[in-house]
Amino acid sequence: MTINFNALKQAEMFALLAMVFLLMIGYQERQSEIVNKPEVTPTPTPTPTPTPSQEEPPIILIPSKDLSFQLARAFPKQGPDYLRSYIKNKIVPQIEQQLQNYDVDMIEVIGHTDGSPINGLGNLDQNLLNNLARANSKTIDFHTLVTRFKKLEAGSNADLGLIRALIVVKSLQDLQINGECNCNVKAFRAYSAAQLYLPGKWTKPAPSNQKHNPKRRRIEVRLTKWNPH
Template sequence: MKISQLQHAELFTLLAFIFLLIIFSVQGSLTEENPEPNENPRELKAKIDKLTEENDKLKAKLKEREKEFPPNIIIEGAGKYAFPSGSGGLTRNLKNFIATDLVKIIEDNFNQYDIDTVVVIGHTDGQSVGNPVSNLDETLEKSATGDLAISNINPGSNADLGLIRALAVVKELQRIKSDDNRLQKLSGQTSFRAYSAGQLTLPNGEFAQPDPNPNAERRRIEIRFTKTRETTTAQ
């Protein structure tokens, strides 16, 4: 089992873009159309030093911004933490991992960041579930409220399967909060969200191409942290 913390790639992309602009602005004064610099070498060096200093400050600020956001946690759906094929049932190994490692990660993040919600997203590979009939519409709410075991849900698609697995993790976290007196900063009813991405998104964030072959690297549970805020309705 390996946990991956997804980096804030957009911040570093912005940094790289600004740095390239700095380089191009300096090189622009030395093009073939203008072979002589606009300033003397001493003035040009001073300008470069100032831009480099500003770039270093920006880099430091972006590094600080990273500390404002909690990491995303990936539970890889392979090896001893894999779900049974086509099922949302939690294996003993996965339950043990949730009760020990995952709960501690959640508690640490809630202590460190201004968040109040755990979002659990189920991802699958592109192979067909093989069950043409889904009873998700009839059973999902009952399973979420605890009136029906998750094992009674029959997925009819990968979107179904991803949601069932995410819900299974959420239900286990809710059970731990209720029975083991842990995760006390979370609300048992509103602090957990279960979603499905099905087979849509690859681990690198790109949309997947059609691929019906088994691929354990695409099967995963993603844990994200967020904070509920006032909502507005688009007009």
């Protein structure tokens, strides 16, 4: 039997060329798939929403050096306009920051006095609620509100602390009505601590003296959680 080596070599070459051809076709198909494959846009990671702190926020202090309350006077000696401007520029930014960072929705304002006795008769029992009802109108301007509060006479340090706290509350509400305070809370509350506590010492009552001490005449603003019950 005669073997045709030339025919075998030709067959091998043909098989080799066919294999190379098939490999090239496969490579081109893979490249086409890669080129035509739709680009997948990565899903952005959402920014987590900050969770308001459940802790109690720090008390916002209006010290006597900023608002100088004179003896037995409801308004500071700088005047009502200065009081409103001070609250807008110094107190409102702190309130707005705390409303963002803490789980709170009520503003409490506490008025403190010194131990100097107040001589004279007060008229809060007769006039407080009537004046407040008129001051609660959203159409009343700030200066009319001030005029109404000037008619209130304190008969004790408890009265005086309450009037001062109410003036701050009404100033905040007036700023809110006029779009100058983003203080969207469920309630405002005004309280009087009278002469009971020294500055920074809520847990320890003040000594029983009647000394004139302007440093004790201060306002504290506290944000807390509203409880309707």
